[in-house]
Amino acid sequence: MVTVEVDPVRVESRLSRGDMSCPSCTGGVLAGWGFARPRPVAGMAAPVRPRRARCRGCAVTHVLLPVTLLLRRAYLAELIWAALAAKARGHGHRPIAQRLGIPRSTVRGWLRVAAARADAVRSWFLAVAVTTGVDVAVPRTTESVWGDVLAAVHAAHGAITARFGRSAVLGAVTAAQVAVAASAGRLLSPGWPPVPASDPATPVDPAADKR
Numbered sequence: 001m002v003t004v005e006v007d008p009v010r011v012e013s014r015l016s017r018g019d020m021s022c023p024s025c026t027g028g029v030l031a032g033w034g035f036a037r038p039r040p041v042a043g044m045a046a047p048v049r050p051r052r053a054r055c056r057g058c059a060v061t062h063v064l065l066p067v068t069l070l071l072r073r074a075y076l077a078e079l080i081w082a083a084l085a086a087k088a089r090g091h092g093h094r095p096i097a098q099r100l101g102i103p104r105s106t107v108r109g110w111l112r113v114a115a116a117r118a119d120a121v122r123s124w125f126l127a128v129a130v131t132t133g134v135d136v137a138v139p140r141t142t143e144s145v146w147g148d149v150l151a152a153v154h155a156a157h158g159a160i161t162a163r164f165g166r167s168a169v170l171g172a173v174t175a176a177q178v179a180v181a182a183s184a185g186r187l188l189s190p191g192w193p194p195v196p197a198s199d200p201a202t203p204v205d206p207a208a209d210k211r
């Protein structure tokens with residue numbers, strides 16, 4: 001996944017100029033390569049159909065996700081994140097739901113899904129951190145599963161912002177947005193994270209975005 005500006009004309013112009021570099025290799029540039037499957041986005045009237053691009057060098061394809069889409073997803077991510085963080089601090093789903101103004105069943109569902117994949121999510125973000133960062137210190141295991149997951153996401157966040165600058169590249173400045181960006185919005189979606197987590201530049205499951 002590559003985050004791009006909202007204006008599709010500018011995106012096309014950058015693609016045709018060879019002005020968009022490939023995140024999967026060194027020196028490769030992206031060219032237009034069809035469109036990804038339309039995806040509904042909360043708060044938007046019509047589904048968004050993101051552009052796809054293919055590297056002229058390494059031939060890896062990427063979904064070009066407009067930054068607003070990321071941010072719109074990140075709004076939900078911020079809530080999910082707040083719930084997970086509260087859980088890590090020892091709160092139960094009832095007080096969390098009450099504080100966030102979200103139905104208890106929704107919060108319970110998030111926590112259940114997150115708990116079931118905690119190890120995989122932790123490994124994914126540690127891989128992002130180690131791949132992105134320089135001399136990344138892998139967080140030590142804490143007392144709780146939830147603490148471990150959060151520590152891994154924070155490590156990824158730290159590595160990404162240290163390398164690319166705050167708000168650069170992913171358009172993500174908070175740990176929650178990093179969680180969303182690095183998981184392409186699939187933090188709690190079925191089939192995520194993919195295994196193995198060897199290419200954090202393209203975390204989108206290729207099967208989900210067939211042209």
Ligand SMILES: [Zn+2]
Binds near residue numbers: 058060
């Ligand atoms: Zn490439």
